[in-house]
């Protein structure tokens with residue numbers, strides 16, 4: 001199966017700090033890929049290159065290529081708006097907008113020019129259903145999004161992403177502020193979403209990576225030390241550093 | 252009553268001092284209020300509330316104390332100042348927080364806040380020597396007018412609006428902006444649809460404070476509005492506000508006339524009270540601020 005998203009010779013600097021060193025990695029369609037590694041190794045940085053969120057930071061330097069289908073994401077000509085519609089992102093802390101639940105989900109649609117009210121209503125309902133929120137929230141659509149529990153907030157953030165029908169979903173430690181039961185729910189949800197989307201998840205939680213991902217990449221000090229099928233990484237890593245990390249000898 | 256037995260002596264002492272200070276501040280305010288009402292209320296009841304508020308003729312020599320024209324003057328001038336000050340102030344703060352490079356914000360914000368420290372007589376002076384002649388020559392009328400007053404006041408309230416709005420906008424978490432951009436929103440969409448609603452209450456508070464300042468401002472208004480006690484019919488007409496009325500005549504007024512000025516003060520007091528009970532105004536400003544903004548987006 002061909003890679004949906006392909007990173008080639010990616011180098012990334014925050015000012016003079018070389019945060020990503022010559023990264024090569026591919027992300028397959030309908031697959032969950034986990035990025036693991038100790039704090040500060042560049043997982044978030046790599047993830048944020050994929051939808052160009054790093055563009056918001058001043059003084060960055062970036063070389064190499066990232067291909068989404070045939071298109072170079074890093075090219076100056078890339079339309080960030082349609083890129084981010086295709087490559088959506090879920091953040092570490094749930095960050096629903098301080099609007100109503102309904103407005104949170106319809107936000108993306110309105111931004112991308114959907115004006116038909118009936119259509120918006122339909123998609124909002126479908127997205128909430130796909131994020132397993134509909135039963136809980138269908139009577140609260142006009143409530144403020146910040147009033148619901150944290151795990152529902154995080155799934156609301158996923159729902160508002162699903163509404164714009166992305167192709168790739170990037171998740172930066174989406175469960176790190178949630179309790180184990182909520183984490184399990186999100187993981188089950190990811191399993192469901194995997195059927196339609198390509199998912200890249202950054203996680204600190206080794207068990208989580210082992211549970212949900214088919215491929216894993218181990219990053220250390222800005223380098224991609226090893227990238228392979230998750231089962232291989234966790235049972236039979238080729239690199240000693242990977243071995244040390246997954247057995248908990250550092251990190 | 253506030254000093255509890257289980258407190259140490261030092262605690263008791265400090266508690267006493269703090270409560271004394273707090274109560275004296277409140278009681279001074281209370282005394283001022285009582286004083287104004289004691290001095291002003293009798294005249295209002297003597298000539299009747301409708302006659303005082305709705306009568307257009309202010310002629311102290313002829314014992315005619317109608318302040319309708321001054322009420323209208325205050326409303327016109329304040330509304331004008333808001334029409335000028337709100338768009339300028341809010342868009343200025345949006346620019347400084349969302350668009351301007353950090354260094355420009357760091358330089359400009361203190362400068363704008365410095366504007367608050369300029370004595371109002373200086374604003375009035377600029378209005379008299381530059382603005383009023385400009386209006387007289389290019390737009391007609393006497394120059395000293397509603398328009399001149401509104402422009403000067405609109406500028407005077409900028410520091411209040413900009414200062415507080417900037418603080419509120421900066422307090423909006425960055426994760427909201429990132430969340431919006433990550434969904435493919437443009438910068439303006441993220442500001443308009445997420446940041447501004449998040450900052451709404453603070454921005455409205457800044458506007459209300461600015462409005463309070465506009466209603467209360469006296470010196471600059473006296474200098475640039477012409478002060479004729481007539482109901483204005485156009486923005487080029489001269490007007491007199493409630494505050495000007497008090498300041499202009501208090502120096503020589505006696506008897507009923509002096510009482511009428513205190514009565515004017517009561518009306519002003521009620522104006523300010525209405526503004527600060529801002530639940531109504533919140534709704535009102537929502538439409539004033541957001542509905543017009545919507546047209547930019549379409």
Ligand SMILES: Nc1ncnc2c1ncn2[C@@H]1O[C@H](COP(=O)(O)OP(=O)(O)OP(=O)(O)O)[C@@H](O)[C@H]1O
Nearest residue numbers: 014017019037038039040041042043044045046057
């Ligand atoms: N805006 C920035 N400016 C300068 N350096 C940064 C910036 N953001 C991150 N870094 C540095 O880049 C390196 C990689 O950061 P990154 O956030 O990608 O790490 P991470 O692997 O996601 O870590 P964590 O697990 O703690 O989230 C870190 O050493 C960090 O200090």
Ligand SMILES: [Mg+2]
Nearest residue numbers: 043044045172
């Ligand atoms: Mg991170």
